[in-house]
Amino acid sequence: MNFIATEIPEVVIVEPRLFRDERGYFFESFSKQTFDAGIRSVQFVQDNESASRYGVLRGLHFQKPPHAQSKLVRVVRGRVVDYAVDIRFGSPTFGRYVAVELSDQNFRQLFIPRGFAHGFVVLSDEVVFQYKCDNYYAPQSEGAIAWNDPDLNIDWRIPSEDIILSAKDQANRSWKELTADEDFCRLFPYNQDLYK
Template sequence: MIIEKTTIQDLVIVTPSVFEDSRGFFFEAYNQAKFRKNGINYQFIQDNQSFSTRGVIRGLHLQVNPFAQAKLVRVLEGEILDVAVDLRKNSPTYGEHFNVVLSAENKKQLMVPHGFAHGFSVLSETASVLYKVDQLYHKESERGIRFDDPTLAIDWQLLPEEVIVSEKDLILPGFNDIDWEF
């Protein structure tokens, strides 16, 4: 298992060691001891899964303290552009975002710690996304930022006419209008 630092502190890409033979492949998607050895100390308590078609953008979502969620995101089928935005006011990368292509083929995962908004766009015809969380869903703590916020200027790698966004996500505030912090 390779744990790779990104340009944003505490946000890491996890690439499993894959063992392939004529039967197929095997890999450890999660190993608590290996994560802890690398300073990733979350206690995951729930797995969530979504299925989406090409052009769907889910996010940018988060929960505020004390119900903030860390997420370990991976793709079971298809390909997504996974995006995390640093919302930790005391961070030198506050307001910056990072993205990585996660796919069933590359088997990479993104470890999104507390203090980040998270979202993804579906780049393949369909995608099944699985993510572990360390906190249960808490409706009153749910927040978000508009996917097309001009301050963040995220390139979702989709054509404008391909984009499919929920009504709920279309009414989220812009980055400069958020009034919560970590």
């Protein structure tokens, strides 16, 4: 596997080695030994899969400690732009985001560590999206940021009138509201190990 740091170095693109022949292709989508050596030791405990159509936007989600999650995400079919927003208070990249296109053609994966909000938007007619999580889903610990927040100013790469949101994601809080909340600012301190 090839590990590529993004403009926020903790968010990492993972490119598998692809083996093609007349039968098709083969690649190793995950190896704990390789992943731990290339990025960090993470104990993934849950795999999820979603299917969505063009324009569906899922995000920007995070789970609060002690249920904070890292994610390793990939596309099985179709194409998305995947986003990670730095929500580590005190970080030099606090409030900035990384955007990476993931598809069934480029085979890329994205590692989103704890301390980041995550979301994606579907560019293809349909998509099958998979992600590994290092903590179990805990609905009582859910947090989210509004997709169209003017302070984050995220380029979703499709017209806003094409965006399809869940009712829950339509009610997500703004970045300004969140960062005015002292409890939010204490969730993911930049200089603290978020894996202890």
